[in-house]
Amino acid sequence: MEESPMDQNEVAIAFDIVLEEIENAIAALNREGSQALQVGKYDVARELMEKGSQVTAFRTKVVDLQKEWINIFAALMPSKVQKRSIKVDARLKRGLRTPEDEFRAPILQCLVDLGGSAPMTEVLDRVERVMKDRLNAYDRLPLPSDSTLIRWRNTAQWARNVMVREGLLASDSPRGVWEITPAGRRWLAAAIEAEMKRRA
Missing domain, CATH: 1.10.287 (Helix Hairpins)
Incomplete structure (x- = not known):
């Protein structure tokens, strides 16, 4: 079927x-x-x-x-x-949360804009401004398991964990601080170049 x-x-x-x-x-x-x-x-x-x-x-x-x-x-x-x-x-009332991969480039770009590293809350506040048109109503709801944590912020933190494993973000940065690595900068440059070619 x-x-x-x-x-x-x-x-x-x-x-x-x-x-x-x-x-x-x-x-x-x-x-x-x-x-x-x-x-x-x-x-x-x-x-x-x-x-x-x-x-x-x-x-x-x-x-x-x-x-x-x-x-x-x-x-x-x-x-x-x-x-x-x-x-x-x-438009579904349940909706889909924005996938983790959608947060990669915004997180990396925000870190570059912030000088390469910054406290998590500062990075996420900036990511929210960058992604305001992409985050849906479902993303903006609090998690059932933690009413103090907004769903998209949780998704972004999981995206960060994946990027740490992949070497795009530093694994040895101080607690609560996110830091881009040289590999992260290369990944971001390649992503920007690919997007420019796609739009051309």
Whole structure:
């Protein structure tokens, strides 16, 4: 049976829901680990940290599957149909959160503009201004697991974690500070060049 564009995007929404539940589980493990440390239960804290690492690794696999699905969807559907279906879905009450990859260039560019490194909150405030037209209503909602954290900021922080693993952001910067690496600058320059060619 052939799936409609809406059905295809329902799968993308399902991935977002699964990712958010995984992130909720990671947040809960982190909270429990911190509580265990505070009361001196070091073995329990260590075990919870190990579980947190395992769940984080699992989340990476889910993100890879989501990207694979999006690539399959893009290959199957004509570009005009894709654009039309995305516009329809953007109005869905559930909506889709903006993908992590959409935050890469804005985060890197903001860091360059800020001199190469800056506190996380300063970077995210600037990213919000840059991406204000791309962030949807769903992005701007608080997380169910943490009403003090806005969904898009959580997504941006996960994007940062991926870029650290890839060497685009420094892994040894002071706590709470984001820093672009030479590899990050090269990636950004290549992305800007590719975008200029696309628009030409």
